[in-house]
Amino acid sequence: MHINAINLNNFIGVRSLNLDITDPVLLVAGPNGSGKSTIRDAVRFGIFGTPGRVEAKRDYKSLISTGAKKGVVQISIEGNNITRDVGTGKVDSSTNIILQEDDLGFVIDADKFASLNVNEKRATLFRVMSVKKDQAAIKKRMVDQGCDEKLTDSIMIMLRSGFEAAEKDAAQQATAAKGTWKGVTGETYGIKKAEIWEAKAPEVDMEQLQKELLEHNKQLKAEEKSLDGLNKKIGEATAVTQTIDNMNTEIEEQRTLFKDGRVAPKDIEESAIQIEALKSDIQEIESQLLSLDVNVMEFICPDCAVPHRLTVIDGKIVVADTHSIGDDVHQQRVTLNETITTIKNELHEEAARQKKLDEAHAAERNVLKLLEQRNKMNGEQSEDLDALEQSVAEAKQNIEKIRLEIGENTVLQLKSTHADKTTEQAKNAHEEAVKWLKIKDALSPSGIPAELLAEAISPLNATLAEHSVTTGWKPVRIEDDMTITADGRDYALLSESEQWRCDSMIAASISKITKIGVLILDRIDVLDLPSRSVAMNWLLGLSSEFGTIMVMGTLKALPPLPSGVQGLWMGPDEMKAAA
Secondary structure (H helix, E strand, O other): OOEEEEEEEEOOOOEEEEEEEEOEEEEEOOOOOHHHHHHHHHHHHHHHHHOOOOOOHHHHHHEEOOOOOOOEEEEOOOOOEEEEEEOOOOOOOOOOOOOOOOOOOHHHHHHHHHHHHHHHHHHHHHHHOOOOOOOHHHHHHHHHOOOOOHHHHHHHHOOOHHHHHHHHHHHHHHHHHHHHHHHHHHOOHHHHHHHHHOOOOOOOOOEEEEHHHHHHHHHHHHHHHHHHHHHHHHHHHHHHHHHHHHHHHHHHHHHHHHOOOOOHHHHHHHHHHHHHHHHHHHHHHHHHHHOOOOOOEEOOOOOOOOEEEEEEEOOEEEOOOOOOHHHHHHHHHHHHHHHHHHHHHHHHHHHHHHHHHHHHHHHHHHHHHHHHHOOOOOHHHHOHHHHHHHHHHHHHHHHHHHHHHHHHHHHHHHHHHHHHHHHHHHHHHHHHHHHHHHHHHHOOOOOOHHHHHHHHHHHHHHHHHHHHHHHHOOEEEOOOOOOEEEEEEEHHHHHHHHHHHHHOOOOHHHHHHHOOOOEEOOOOOHHEEEEEEEHHHHHHHHHOOEEHHHHHHHHOOOOOOOOEEEEEEEEEOEEEOOO
């Protein structure tokens, strides 16, 4: 790219400048504050619309020269004009070219690269060197390096979060595969061990093993049958014991019913006789009550028509004009009723006594019956419960022993039968682990990221080495950690002139590699006179590959200029070009 002309009107400290660039190298010189750096700022502002000295667009008006109302910057690039209003930053509608800052910014501001952080430097190098680091490019690299394509596809989603996250996930997948191998083999995973591991089939007589299994199963069934019988006996014995316990409880309860002594049948008989006698007495008295019934009736005499009261006493009709007869009968009835009540109470008491006698007698008979049943059951319970439980415990031990022997024989049989299958499963798990480990290695810092970085750094460092040879300056390198060094010393530890040399060579290298063809270097005055001469000769040597090289510096006067170098003096009172 070639900058043909720079035309300024009221831009910062430059009131007016119409500069046609005729030679490959342009030296802009003058005292401090004369506007040398303004030339560089004008190029940046014209091309990108970013002035550098201010950030907010509302402050762009401050870029207009003092006392002026309007300013214009016009940059001519290979015949295409970029005209931009200073106060607004807007491009004139007639402008037919607009460039993005990107890599061009690094050759206009030579110290820009050194000011970036690590990630920004790395991203810049990837872009400058056209290193493809998209997922498709990385996948291709992984597959080309022998990574499993299917597993590579599955890791791509993690790669969105960066190489570190993807590497961690691959490591976890490898660990899981190792765990599967351990689960199959029962051994701790080792990559060399897993490479040759085979399941060992036990040396056994399969025919004899089968016979033993049949015999063990036969013994197991016999023991289980014996255990069932013992458990049944224990159940029966337990039931008998419980029944006896219940009987003992009932016996004690029944005994309380005749706690005063046994009941003689004679007592029950006498009580029954007494009850019958009382019942007879009641009947007799009730008959007497019936004979005392006096029926009084009203009767009117047919002769005299006088009403009379008649009653029957002892079978005779008697005129009862007074109440005396009725009163006597009433008194007798009361007496007889009282007598009946007394006899009924005696009858009730006797009936209650007879009931107790009957209950006591029944209880006595029931106790005797229960005692007889209990003694019979005690006699039938010949086996001791503790002995039965001991037998059950022994049977269970025998069963467990037989089952263990069956299990051991079965395992031997399975191992012998499935050794090949186990070997295959272990092999598959190992291969899975190896595939993931390969992917992990590819994604590790020493893998593809290192390749990408090397592809970005190596050509740049090679170009920097060429510049160091040409100039005789200390060799400049960009290390893997993005540190800039000069002869091994960190950029931050370098002097101002050494940093200028580093910045200049980096900017020149970026411009050359990207084929931008533009290089703008400010403050060449930080170099001593011999170093300035070396710098100018170096830049003249680059001019065949560059469209425009501009150098600014604080000088007392324009020095003699060799062929190919155009000079611009920016004095306090005048601005003149020299060739």
